[in-house]
Amino acid sequence: MTNPIDGVSRIEVPTPFPVGSMNCYLIEGSPLTLIDTGPKTAESLATIKQALLKLSYDMSDIEQILITHGHLDHIGLAAQFVRERERIHGSPTEVWIHNRDAIALINYEEHAELYMESFVRLIETSGVPKNDAQKLDPKRLIDYYLSIRESVPTARSFKDKDCFKTGIGEITAVWVPGHSSGSVCYVCDEQQVIFSGDHILGDISSNPSISFDSSKGISMLTYLESLNYISSREDYIALPGHRNPIFDIKSRIEALRTEYDDKFQKAADSLTSNPQTAYELSRTIYGDYDTNSLVLALAESHDILRILENRNQAKVINQNGVIHVVKH
Numbered sequence: 001m002t003n004p005i006d007g008v009s010r011i012e013v014p015t016p017f018p019v020g021s022m023n024c025y026l027i028e029g030s031p032l033t034l035i036d037t038g039p040k041t042a043e044s045l046a047t048i049k050q051a052l053l054k055l056s057y058d059m060s061d062i063e064q065i066l067i068t069h070g071h072l073d074h075i076g077l078a079a080q081f082v083r084e085r086e087r088i089h090g091s092p093t094e095v096w097i098h099n100r101d102a103i104a105l106i107n108y109e110e111h112a113e114l115y116m117e118s119f120v121r122l123i124e125t126s127g128v129p130k131n132d133a134q135k136l137d138p139k140r141l142i143d144y145y146l147s148i149r150e151s152v153p154t155a156r157s158f159k160d161k162d163c164f165k166t167g168i169g170e171i172t173a174v175w176v177p178g179h180s181s182g183s184v185c186y187v188c189d190e191q192q193v194i195f196s197g198d199h200i201l202g203d204i205s206s207n208p209s210i211s212f213d214s215s216k217g218i219s220m221l222t223y224l225e226s227l228n229y230i231s232s233r234e235d236y237i238a239l240p241g242h243r244n245p246i247f248d249i250k251s252r253i254e255a256l257r258t259e260y261d262d263k264f265q266k267a268a269d270s271l272t273s274n275p276q277t278a279y280e281l282s283r284t285i286y287g288d289y290d291t292n293s294l295v296l297a298l299a300e301s302h303d304i305l306r307i308l309e310n311r312n313q314a315k316v317i318n319q320n321g322v323i324h325v326v327k328h
């Protein structure tokens with residue numbers, strides 16, 4: 001546990017995902033506030049309890065939970081906090097999430113169904129070789145996801161620019177869709193700090209295509225636009241959802257933009273008049289990745305080929321339900 005700024009403790013909580021640990025932030029004062037909760041695993045729960053105990057708190061003391069986005073490594077334990085406070089103090093913890101991600105917290109079972117449909121559609125339309133496709137078991141994956149999170153039917157939703165009182169000053173929720181459609185950064189102007197969730201991370205990608213829901217537009221483009229919404233606060237410290245604080249927001253955003261431009265260029269350079277599938281394009285851009293990264297690589301490739309199509313650099317063709325791309 002560290003104190004990135006006065007009144008704020010960073011609690012590093014383990015997750016079962018390749019990304020490693022995630023960060024919860026405890027904001028002391030009234031109301032006692034937690035930003036994100038970690039997944040619902042015994043290890044995460046023990047870590048959070050121990051960290052709170054060191055500060056002389058227990059789970060029931062948390063009065064307000066502000067969620068940066070509806071992914072399970074950030075929301076999984078919320079229900080447990082709500083129950084603990086209700087049991088000890090007779091009223092539940094207030095849990096807040098942006099309205100675009102609210103379903104992931106309020107009714108995760110329904111959300112999981114929709115996610116699974118998009119997941120299966122992604123695999124089917126990408127031209128994934130049988131060998132690779134067989135290694136994926138969407139049903140097992142969804143069952144696992146359901147086991148490490150829990151719905152919070154009493155959670156409340158907010159919209160862009162809504163404000164919250166905390167012990168370090170007023171916090172404004174700035175809507176930054178991309179990594180998820182309801183991602184927010186919680187901005188405290190008084191302390192010049194941004195709780196950036198997974199919108200910007202210090203040394204890893206934010207995976208803007210991870211929701212792979214093409215009905216909501218090209219999420220990678222939405223993400224790149226959303227980077228503008230915090231770029232004016234270049235003197236602030238960003239406290240991200242994973243890894244270390246970011247002290248130079250402007251350079252980080254510039255580096256991210258360059259990274260994406262390089263991917264677009266690599267993809268555009270690979271196009272010929274010979275149709276390649278989204279799967280083949282993913283191998284061109286991301287090389288020899290393993291099955292664990294397959295879904296993410298495909299989702300990003302679908303976004304990239306649609307971005308190239310928008311720029312008139314590529315033509316997308318549907319051949320028997322499989323997406324192919326050629327040079328325009």
Ligand SMILES: [Zn+2]
Nearest residue numbers: 069071179198
């Ligand atoms: Zn996330």
